[in-house]
Amino acid sequence: MRAVARANANVALVKYWGKRDESLVLPQHGSISLTLDGLSTTVRVAFDPALGNDDIRMGGLPAGEKERGRVSAFLDLVRHRARTALRAAVDSESTVPLASGLASSAAAYAALALAASAAAGLSLDAEELSRLARQGSGSACRSIHGGFVEWQRGEAPDGSDSIAHQLLVPHAWEVCDVIALCGSGEKEVSSRDGMRRSVNTSIFYPAWLAAAEHDLTTMRLAIADRNFTALGLTAERNALRMHATALGADPPIRYWNAGTLAVMERVERLRATGISAYCTVDAGPHVHVLTPLETVPSVQAALADLPMVHGVLRCGQGGGATLIEAS
Ligand code: DP6
Numbered sequence: 401m402r403a404v405a406r407a408n409a410n411v412a413l414v415k416y417w418g419k420r421d422e423s424l425v426l427p428q429h430g431s432i433s434l435t436l437d438g439l440s441t442t443v444r445v446a447f448d449p450a451l452g453n454d455d456i457r458m459g460g461l462p463a464g465e466k467e468r469g470r471v472s473a474f475l476d477l478v479r480h481r482a483r484t485a486l487r488a489a490v491d492s493e494s495t496v497p498l499a500s501g502l503a504s505s506a507a508a509y510a511a512l513a514l515a516a517s518a519a520a521g522l523s524l525d526a527e528e529l530s531r532l533a534r535q536g537s538g539s540a541c542r543s544i545h546g547g548f549v550e551w552q553r554g555e556a557p558d559g560s561d562s563i564a565h566q567l568l569v570p571h572a573w574e575v576c577d578v579i580a581l582c583g584s585g586e587k588e589v590s591s592r593d594g595m596r597r598s599v600n601t602s603i604f605y606p607a608w609l610a611a612a613e614h615d616l617t618t619m620r621l622a623i624a625d626r627n628f629t630a631l632g633l634t635a636e637r638n639a640l641r642m643h644a645t646a647l648g649a650d651p652p653i654r655y656w657n658a659g660t661l662a663v664m665e666r667v668e669r670l671r672a673t674g675i676s677a678y679c680t681v682d683a684g685p686h687v688h689v690l691t692p693l694e695t696v697p698s699v700q701a702a703l704a705d706l707p708m709v710h711g712v713l714r715c716g717q718g719g720g721a722t723l724i725e726a727s
Contacts, residue, residue, distance in 0.1 A: 402446035403518035403726040407510035408718035409439035418599040424559040429612040437718035441507035445515040451487035482520035509536030510543035530563040546570040546719035570717040574693040581711040582659030583685040591683035604648035632678030639680040659708030663687040
């Protein structure tokens with residue numbers, strides 16, 4: 401009836417940007433990510449006959465209305481599967497610095513999928529967990545696994561084949577992520593809303609779809625060949641294309657700020673000095689700088705003294721979602 405699970409955030413190397421089915425969270429195209437260490441969320445779930453409603457908390461404090469609705473709807477999926485009507489107490493704890501605005505729904509829903517299913521007495525394998533986590537937040541299906549991960553688009557209308565699988569175990573190839581924090585607080589347009597508006601209104605959306613397919617092929621090869629330059633070039637190009645697509649929406653969506661551009665320029669200059677580093681940016685202003693393990697200190701030092709960067713996090717590779725306790 402109770403369980404605790406932890407999962408790590410991931411950074412997308414080929415982005416997920418657009419759904420073909422909003423309620424089942426089915427993507428328009430596949431995506432590839434790297435699971436990170438150091439940015440994790442731990443979720444505890446207890447189904448309790450004494451509860452009349454789900455009690456959803458974050459760091460011990462009651463969650464906001466929107467999040468409560470989203471988590472309860474997710475718990476309904478688990479209840480349906482476990483054939484129970486019991487309400488649950490849910491609390492989550494994150495290692496992501498609070499003020500960073502880096503909140504990761506991927507880590508949260510991957511951990512929630514594992515904790516809630518275990519607490520409900522279900523024993524789901526990685527494929528089933530990935531399918532379940534996806535319905536909480538698309539990118540969460542990738543955080544079920546560690547290392548390099550691909551979420552395949554799938555074809556089935558019920559989403560049964562839209563799941564993630566591991567491409568490389570953690571540390572098989574030491575690519576790291578140095579994150580430059582370029583702003584704080586809630587983002588103005590959530591990724592959910594941003595991708596919906598992009599699908600519905602961006603004049604660039606059809607081109608994005610074609611580019612994503614091409615980038616997936618190139619990224620798979622780069623990972624198979626352990627070709628860092630190909631990985632970096634593809635990730636950077638793919639991120640720029642995703643943001644171009646968002647900028648092409650109506651009204652336009654701009655996730656970057658001046659700090660984002662300052663980091664991009666600094667990384668270009670680092671490359672000119674022979675340091676292999678490439679940028680990728682999710683639906684917010686922060687910049688993830690991908691670099692091999694040996695150049696992490698130089699990249700970190702080069703980003704830390706930029707005036708618009710208010711923090712630098714270094715992440716190695718993380719493992720998949722893990723069950724910490726179940727009773
Ligand atoms: C830009 O997984 O947060 O980070 O499925 O609506 O919950 P929902 O969206 P979410 O979107 C992530 C978007 C992204 C790219 C990526 O992680 O692939």
